[in-house]
Amino acid sequence: MNTASICTIGDEILIGQIVDTNSSHIARELESIGVKVRYMTSIGDVRENILSELGRCLDETDIVIVTGGLGPTKDDITKDALLQLSGSSGYRESKQQMAHVERILTARGIPMLDTNRAQALVPDKCTVLENKLGTAPGMAFHGLGRKGTSALYSLPGVPFEAEGLLPSVIDDIRAHFSLEKITHRTIVTFGIPESTLAKRIEAWEDALPSNIKLAYLPNPTIGVRLRLSQNGGDADFEPYVQQLRSLIGDAIYGEGDDTLQKVIGDKLRAAGKTLSLAESCTGGHLSQLITSVSGCSDYYKGSVTSYANEVKTGVLGVPSEIIAEHGAVSEECVREMAKGVMKLMGTDYSAATSGIAGPLGATPGKPVGTAWLAAARRNADGSVDVATECVHFASSRAINIERFASHALDLLRKQI
Amino acid sequence: MNTASICTIGDEILIGQIVDTNSSHIARELESIGVKVRYMTSIGDVRENILSELGRCLDETDIVIVTGGLGPTKDDITKDALLQLSGSSGYRESKQQMAHVERILTARGIPMLDTNRAQALVPDKCTVLENKLGTAPGMAFHGLGRKGTSALYSLPGVPFEAEGLLPSVIDDIRAHFSLEKITHRTIVTFGIPESTLAKRIEAWEDALPSNIKLAYLPNPTIGVRLRLSQNGGDADFEPYVQQLRSLIGDAIYGEGDDTLQKVIGDKLRAAGKTLSLAESCTGGHLSQLITSVSGCSDYYKGSVTSYANEVKTGVLGVPSEIIAEHGAVSEECVREMAKGVMKLMGTDYSAATSGIAGPLGATPGKPVGTAWLAAARRNADGSVDVATECVHFASSRAINIERFASHALDLLRKQI
Numbered sequence: 001m002n003t004a005s006i007c008t009i010g011d012e013i014l015i016g017q018i019v020d021t022n023s024s025h026i027a028r029e030l031e032s033i034g035v036k037v038r039y040m041t042s043i044g045d046v047r048e049n050i051l052s053e054l055g056r057c058l059d060e061t062d063i064v065i066v067t068g069g070l071g072p073t074k075d076d077i078t079k080d081a082l083l084q085l086s087g088s089s090g091y092r093e094s095k096q097q098m099a100h101v102e103r104i105l106t107a108r109g110i111p112m113l114d115t116n117r118a119q120a121l122v123p124d125k126c127t128v129l130e131n132k133l134g135t136a137p138g139m140a141f142h143g144l145g146r147k148g149t150s151a152l153y154s155l156p157g158v159p160f161e162a163e164g165l166l167p168s169v170i171d172d173i174r175a176h177f178s179l180e181k182i183t184h185r186t187i188v189t190f191g192i193p194e195s196t197l198a199k200r201i202e203a204w205e206d207a208l209p210s211n212i213k214l215a216y217l218p219n220p221t222i223g224v225r226l227r228l229s230q231n232g233g234d235a236d237f238e239p240y241v242q243q244l245r246s247l248i249g250d251a252i253y254g255e256g257d258d259t260l261q262k263v264i265g266d267k268l269r270a271a272g273k274t275l276s277l278a279e280s281c282t283g284g285h286l287s288q289l290i291t292s293v294s295g296c297s298d299y300y301k302g303s304v305t306s307y308a309n310e311v312k313t314g315v316l317g318v319p320s321e322i323i324a325e326h327g328a329v330s331e332e333c334v335r336e337m338a339k340g341v342m343k344l345m346g347t348d349y350s351a352a353t354s355g356i357a358g359p360l361g362a363t364p365g366k367p368v369g370t371a372w373l374a375a376a377r378r379n380a381d382g383s384v385d386v387a388t389e390c391v392h393f394a395s396s397r398a399i400n401i402e403r404f405a406s407h408a409l410d411l412l413r414k415q416i
Numbered sequence: 417m418n419t420a421s422i423c424t425i426g427d428e429i430l431i432g433q434i435v436d437t438n439s440s441h442i443a444r445e446l447e448s449i450g451v452k453v454r455y456m457t458s459i460g461d462v463r464e465n466i467l468s469e470l471g472r473c474l475d476e477t478d479i480v481i482v483t484g485g486l487g488p489t490k491d492d493i494t495k496d497a498l499l500q501l502s503g504s505s506g507y508r509e510s511k512q513q514m515a516h517v518e519r520i521l522t523a524r525g526i527p528m529l530d531t532n533r534a535q536a537l538v539p540d541k542c543t544v545l546e547n548k549l550g551t552a553p554g555m556a557f558h559g560l561g562r563k564g565t566s567a568l569y570s571l572p573g574v575p576f577e578a579e580g581l582l583p584s585v586i587d588d589i590r591a592h593f594s595l596e597k598i599t600h601r602t603i604v605t606f607g608i609p610e611s612t613l614a615k616r617i618e619a620w621e622d623a624l625p626s627n628i629k630l631a632y633l634p635n636p637t638i639g640v641r642l643r644l645s646q647n648g649g650d651a652d653f654e655p656y657v658q659q660l661r662s663l664i665g666d667a668i669y670g671e672g673d674d675t676l677q678k679v680i681g682d683k684l685r686a687a688g689k690t691l692s693l694a695e696s697c698t699g700g701h702l703s704q705l706i707t708s709v710s711g712c713s714d715y716y717k718g719s720v721t722s723y724a725n726e727v728k729t730g731v732l733g734v735p736s737e738i739i740a741e742h743g744a745v746s747e748e749c750v751r752e753m754a755k756g757v758m759k760l761m762g763t764d765y766s767a768a769t770s771g772i773a774g775p776l777g778a779t780p781g782k783p784v785g786t787a788w789l790a791a792a793r794r795n796a797d798g799s800v801d802v803a804t805e806c807v808h809f810a811s812s813r814a815i816n817i818e819r820f821a822s823h824a825l826d827l828l829r830k831q832i
Contacts, residue, residue: 013440014443014456015444027430028433037432038460040429041457043455049455104810108609111612160811284719287721288817291721294774305721308761345727
């Protein structure tokens with residue numbers, strides 16, 4: 001099995017200004033093609049440290065992926081270290097990269113500076129990996145390390161640029177290393193905690209053939225993904241997935257990279273139905289999730305964030321007596337919010353949220369982390385069905401908002 | 417200056433299941449007391465790797481902070497490695513820790529198991545740091561490494577437990593090392609790219625006294641933060657900040673941890689004014705940013721996400737001729753959206769967005785990444801001023817949306 005190391009370069013990581021999310025993303029991709037990550041390291045923009053750390057990585061692992069240390073205001077210490085490590089004799093100008101830097105700067109109306117021009121210079125032994133999303137190129141080097149067979153990939157530190165380059169890196173790894181074939185199938189669940197899920201499918205998991213492995217991939221907004229893997233074979237996972245369906249039921253909402261918002265969108269588009277949203281405590285996050293899916297204008301009409309009660313009554317038409325009697329965080333209020341936005345925007349479905357994200361806003365009997373959620377469906381006869389749910393979480397404001405929104409999407413999914 | 421390394425132990429990090437946020441948090445605390453983090457590493461639950469990596473860290477840095485590898489279901493490989501590294505002769509039972517484990521399990525109604533009992537056993541050379549939030553203790557070791565003066569702190573991997581133990585670690589570091597004093601001041605800018613900013617303040621930066629350092633901390637949504645630091649002194653940064661103000665002008669919007677949404681909120685609250693939003697391409701993200709600030713209900717009334725044109729006309733009152741003539745992505749349309757939501761919700765200020773986040777939706781003359789932004793202000797005489805701006809970005813859908821929203825906030829900030 002090929003081994004890898006991931007190295008992040010940048011003082012901003014060592015002073016804790018930035019959380020390194022690149023390494024985790026890269027590790028997931030490497031794992032999915034059967035490359036084992038032995039370690040990750042983060043070091044500063046110091047030439048001698050970069051040289052010794054990358055030297056160690058190249059000696060100890062087959063594949064080294066480096067992110068960071070390439071921005072226009074950096075001293076290009078990283079590129080200089082790569083020049084030396086790769087035994088390049090000097091820099092060459094990458095015409096392709098230069099044209100790309102010019103194009104990007106022109107589009108942004110930024111004048112070309114010497115520091116930008118320097119970004120098109122690369123060590124002569126590297127292969128340039130085109131970075132479509134920024135000015136610093138990706139670089140691939142081969143034949144390095146103690147064994148003379150290790151590869152090094154250098155990517156910019158900006159997460160979406162590193163992410164954008166990753167498919168080229170994976171392609172290059174596939175071309176240069178003989179990887180064992182791994183097949184996967186992933187089903188996605190929501191609403192059952194990981195430990196409960198593990199208990200429920202324990203006997204089934206124990207009975208899996210030895211060449212099929214199960215991995216739990218929990219994510220607070222997506223849910224728990226269950227990934228079946230087989231090394232070196234061509235497994236038919238279908239029977240196992242059917243067994244899981246009978247054990248877990250409708251907590252399973254999709255496969256692979258599915259998210260609640262994508263599955264909801266697919267269902268609505270297929271049925272030719274429309275959606276609107278009314279948000280209070282989620283403050284726009286629910287709408288953001290729905291609109292994170294490209295093409296959502298096929299089914300999504302819009303939303304009202306009714307933070308103030310006068311917007312709940314004035315724009316959404318929630319009767320003021322309901323708020324006076326039950327409060328804004330109540331089953332009665334979210335029910336009216338969902339019906340109100342459905343009427344206002346003339347949609348077939350709607351969802352609504354009202355709760356206390358915290359840290360301020362708790363009232364007697366309604367602690368921080370409480371939210372009421374609703375999902376409404378207009379039936380063929382014109383009547384409206386509203387499902388409601390009350391949830392409690394005990395996290396930070398941001399995490400509470402994320403969880404309220406995910407649970408509202410799950411409630412909506414079950415209504416469609 | 418004392419140096420440190422941070423080591424995270426756990427297979428779940430190396431397969432990318434978990435993003436390591438502990439290291440960043442620990443690094444910030446260390447930096448604030450003047451300890452320099454030289455590197456961070458993440459390794460798996462393998463005894464020989466733990467021994468060699470922690471050995472290296474202890475030889476090369478004064479302070480080593482380890483997180484992870486201590487849970488009740490782990491094989492306690494980490495604790496065994498610490499026993500060996502610290503030259504302990506065996507385990508001793510910590511009475512304090514045992515009482516604590518019992519208390520926690522009783523409170524949760526969980527029976528005491530051998531694995532829990534084992535958590536109260538610690539290498540005899542360690543000082544126990546009480547973990548009030550979980551069952552695995554923090555541990556401090558002294559007199560280690562090549563120089564015989566290095567310290568190692570072991571913390572549980574669960575982020576809130578590690579965070580809870582950090583003050584005890586910092587106290588212990590202060591007690592055992594003589595730390596140099598370090599002072600900082602950070603100003604926050606938006607709207608000038610890092611490279612242009614660097615060029616504009618180059619001469620000023622070159623003229624800074626040698627004991628004052630400048631760091632660029634760019635962030636796509638916050639902007640570029642400029643941090644001045646001085647080691648060992650008690651600098652008056654004010655004259656330098658004044659010089660920066662005259663060089664950069666109103667691109668400076670705050671200090672320290674300020675964000676656009678926080679600064680906007682502070683200004684609105686101080687003035688007793690209110691805000692509403694009308695979003696199209698940002699799909700709720702702008703509202704989410706405003707509501708990410710706790711206490712925003714003091715000034716924020718709500719928003720309309722008008723994804724469909726019929727919501728722009730029907731709810732926000734944008735004249736349909738405007739959309740027919742100029743399109744929804746136009747200066748005329750965002751202007752009407754901003755005025756419409758201001759009227760609908762009766763607010764003093766409003767902002768609006770309409771653009772093409774992509775990858776679908778481009779039209780001739782309006783490529784993906786184009787957006788029109790507006791920020792409206794109601795004057796004392798009842799008249800309304802609207803500022804507009806057209807922006808272009810060439811990123812992924814998610815990043816385009818983030819940038820549209822940040823630029824809309826910046827436009828709004830300048831209107832207030």
